[in-house]
Amino acid sequence: MKSHLSPADLRALIEAARGLGKCDVVVRGAFVLNVYTGETTRADVGIAGRHIALVSPPNTQIEADRVIDADRLFLLPGFIDSHVHLESSLLTPAEFVRAVLPTGTTAVVIDPHEIAGVAGADGIRELIAAAADLPVTFYVTIPSCVPALDLDAAGVRLDAADMADLAALPNVVGVAEMMNYRGVLEARDDVLEKLTCLPHCVIDGHAPGLSGRDLQAYIAAGISSDHETTDCWEGLEKLRAGMYLMIREGSVARNLDDLARLVNNNTFDRCLLVTDDLLPTDIIDRGHINHLLRRMVHHGVTPARAVRMATLNAAQRFGIERVGAVAAGCVADIVAVEDLADFDAAFVIAKGQLAAVEGGLVEPVRAHGFSPGITHTVHLPELCREDFIIAAGEGDARVMEAIENQIVTRRLFARPATLGGRVVSDTENDILKIVVVERHGRSGSIGRGLVKGFHLKSGAIAGSVAHDSHNVVAVGANDQDILVAVQRVGEIDGGLVVAAGGNVIEELPLPIGGLMSLESGPVVAARLRRLEHVARELGCPMSHPFMTLSFMCLPVVPELKLTAEGLFDVDQARIVPLFAEEPGETEIAAAG
């Protein structure tokens, strides 16, 4: 993606660089980190309009309207998150910017597939409109898997023609993660069409555990990155095969500690930093990409390389010109930090403007008014307790095991507790009922299953954030609280809810697509913390129970997931019954 500068823009830059015209801003006295050479040298930086006009030795005669003293600070290019689902922050674009810009983030590559799953192409258009003209640049990858799989009871479907239409939107840089890797391997027509519908874009991947010839096939199809890598050998195989390795450190999926050692003298230009899904609490507590930089340096990666992964490499991977370096001609996205270990931003310049100082924005960001089409999206069927009945069956039942800080689940077999011929939540052994209710006002289907790991002793938690179809998902110690929680999610047009004793105890409304709040980052984070605290009081030991809950429905990540159409075995790629179908299946599964 080129930045479309006019002849007049170029003239202003040329004249400012040569000292024939004035700069708007000059930043003096800092050590500038050069991502091209890995050096850090003292230099002055002159900015004209939105761009850097020149980087020159200290005390160069640069006339400017504004002088910023950056003595003793390091200047870095603004940080880029190369793959993030904005919706997971629960924040609007403006509030997201308010939260991440002061940490040094000046650009993100978003995959708006959550809002697409709820509100389709119009939802993507509205999200992008809301993200326009903010001081953080939102580059867009076009969702390739809405729904994630065909069987998913999704609100909307985007086919190749829809994707091609969306490619005309501003700042489109690629095709978003091709999660349907099985569809790729089977060379399904609709998938191949999606892989060829945006001929000028790179294609991001999603290939957890893919290896050997299947990985070769997936890459031969044109998919050139992966952010689902969890293991060092897996990462090495993908790097060798030619993929850009997106090292992910999100709120739940945290892979950086395992993958940092893959960054070496030969591979550093092929690695990127991404958060994928990041909760507002983590943004407030840890920061954004600055946190990942801190961790990389902690693991022994040089600061220059860590920064390069989050700047120039991102620009190169997505073919974005004039971005990713503190250098003449680049967009003036600049972070000033006090040291190269903590990466705490003293100030941030975005698009040539001083945008944040000491953690706060200089000017308020413009809020966007959202349309009713995107703020009233939860349409539940009429529900009663009987809708959640699971009839007892023979033998062992399939149980999803949720794993803290992972989006994968394990497939277990266990004998569930029953009462009067019905399966009930077994709080003693932590085998709880989980339900998914279709919420787009279509089938009204309800999926029912069992899950281990949430440890609720009473009450229920529910939410309308449930990747990727965002039906309403709930897990609970009893059906009554599950019902109360699910219904409340419907009443507030989507959100996160805790119910106990038949009452709603705590809630966070997420009216934008049932995914995002209209409140500010600190408010959303505080309410989410209260929700998590209440869940903890009910027995759930997880640090992020709602985010873990939101991944229980994602049928493109192993091993067992619950959709509104029923339990889905990811390896077998089919709906499976709750109870083992044949004698001995339990043992075979355990052995396999």
Place this chain on the structure above:
Amino acid sequence: MKSHLSPADLRALIEAARGLGKCDVVVRGAFVLNVYTGETTRADVGIAGRHIALVSPPNTQIEADRVIDADRLFLLPGFIDSHVHLESSLLTPAEFVRAVLPTGTTAVVIDPHEIAGVAGADGIRELIAAAADLPVTFYVTIPSCVPALDLDAAGVRLDAADMADLAALPNVVGVAEMMNYRGVLEARDDVLEKLTCLPHCVIDGHAPGLSGRDLQAYIAAGISSDHETTDCWEGLEKLRAGMYLMIREGSVARNLDDLARLVNNNTFDRCLLVTDDLLPTDIIDRGHINHLLRRMVHHGVTPARAVRMATLNAAQRFGIERVGAVAAGCVADIVAVEDLADFDAAFVIAKGQLAAVEGGLVEPVRAHGFSPGITHTVHLPELCREDFIIAAGEGDARVMEAIENQIVTRRLFARPATLGGRVVSDTENDILKIVVVERHGRSGSIGRGLVKGFHLKSGAIAGSVAHDSHNVVAVGANDQDILVAVQRVGEIDGGLVVAAGGNVIEELPLPIGGLMSLESGPVVAARLRRLEHVARELGCPMSHPFMTLSFMCLPVVPELKLTAEGLFDVDQARIVPLFAEEPGETEIAAAG
């Protein structure tokens, strides 16, 4: 630039990779150099159609129609010359392919500005048509400086609108070298239009010696590479400023030995290998990019990095997808070499086909029939000896000093020999007459000057290759031989000629635009060698007198050049008289 694969193409690749479909070719048993990780590991490579379907551990079960045994060989990606003027090889595209493909070159990025200077946009179109469907891919950069400077007596002019038209041609990857760096620095309207007319393309640079704020301005204008760097510090400044450094080793301009040390752990992905201008004799004697690889390794650069500079880096700099690696999904351009020091190719696979074995092509390349518009381009005025008279003047005269293996000249001042009030060639002191005759049938202007360095004791040499306007240039010991040589160049529709004693002694016709022969590489090389041999017998000690001669007219390279409009001082950017204008100028110039 994406390669436009269809869904059917993808299906074939996916199925071949997974073993569900047959490969066309499998290369077994080689050590594959992985440009992504710098590793060299044993692997088998399966090819389906034009692309690599998979790279997998040795002895993978890969069914294929053809098995190529590459035991004990190294497999490398096909070499890419990132900047070359095809015309300088004096060969047609087909004959160029015949010469370079067996050396391992499978792609070149051409800048067809020589043919453009003679035959305009039509010339470019015809050259590209002649290069289509050959086993070497010709990526095209659109000439930005035709003519090189406004004052140049050029055949043709390409403006921004012409460039935009040409951008629709196949395989266009960028804007070719912006040689008019002064026009950039002065922010001239026509130059800024050219810099913004192809918004989706990168822009190559040409910035000999540019430094400091001028360099910053040139880069701020969007120009992101340079191949004119001759010195290590100059190269470091350009790398730091964000330019891709194209390390050049051509027939005359040889910079590799000086620049090799710039390739280090942090910069190796920002360096490329280019030849710029390469004579057919050098291609036959030394090879092409394989020679540059050899030199880089000789200078201590690891083979993996040297190869990467000539493969993946080139693809990245120009945004060419699926090229530059031996990896699944990439175009099957593969070179098998016996060692990683000499880089002699045992065989070359191009676009999936075994194309060259042991130095020879497997199948003949298709020749292209050229139109009369491109084969009759030399239109000289009527000439007689009097046209070359230089009246003697007062004081010292400006003399160009040609420097062996450089395209720059030095500006000297010296007192010329005179006879009967006329300046004559001074063979004793090696100050010879040089003339440039406009040959496009327009002004018929004749430029006259003096040159040092050719050392002809008798006779004259002339040629229609004279960058970038390709007027006819000649240098000689006497006017009669100059006249004979120039006239002969006209009679044969362009070419290189040696005359002595009033007769043509040797010649190489170059009927295509006065630039390229219709003969094969070995024939052209042999005739060029004879020309050089004869020139040597006449006293010229240069290894490449005709190529050195061809740079005497290039007004965008320092310091003093001769155009058909007269002597041109490059620093002052103006036509200057032969004799110093003011008393003392000689001393000032010498001091400055």
